[in-house]
Amino acid sequence: MARSRTELMVDRLRELQTSTTDIEASAVVSIDGLIMASALPADVEEDRVSAMSAAMLALGEALPANWGAARWSRSMFGEAAVSSSSCRWARKPC
Numbered sequence: 755m756a757r758s759r760t761e762l763m764v765d766r767l768r769e770l771q772t773s774t775t776d777i778e779a780s781a782v783v784s785i786d787g788l789i790m791a792s793a794l795p796a797d798v799e800e801d802r803v804s805a806m807s808a809a810m811l812a813l814g815e816a817l818p819a820n821w822g823a824a825r826w827s828r829s830m831f832g833e834a835a836v837s838s839s840s841c842r843w844a845r846k847p848c
Contacts (some may be wrong), residue, residue, distance in 0.1 A: 763791035783807040 757765075767780040771793055781792035781800070787808030789800045 760791050764793055767791060767793035779803075781807070785811060 763782055767782070771777045771780055779792075779794045779798060781794060781803055782790040783804045784790055785808070787804045789804045792800055792803070794800060794803060
């Protein structure tokens with residue numbers, strides 16, 4: 755039986771985490787804040803991660819518009835790359 759797209763994404767996230775010690779947790783979150791796939795530690799709430807990711811993305815899109823920037827491409831908040839959403843959620847604030 756073929757594996758689902760979500761299962762394949764989770765496999766890739768786990769591979770990413772095992773390939774480096776710099777990544778402790780990872781998730782794929784839609785623009786509207788829905789978790790599509792995650793490889794988060796058991797003590798991290800998926801809903802909280804997805805809500806924070808959506809809020810940071812919205813902030814990242816709103817700020818350049820207020821500065822008169824023509825186009826948004828990526829925002830960085832501490833250790834979080836919002837367009838590719840990665841952060842040490844449980845260990846350190848972003």
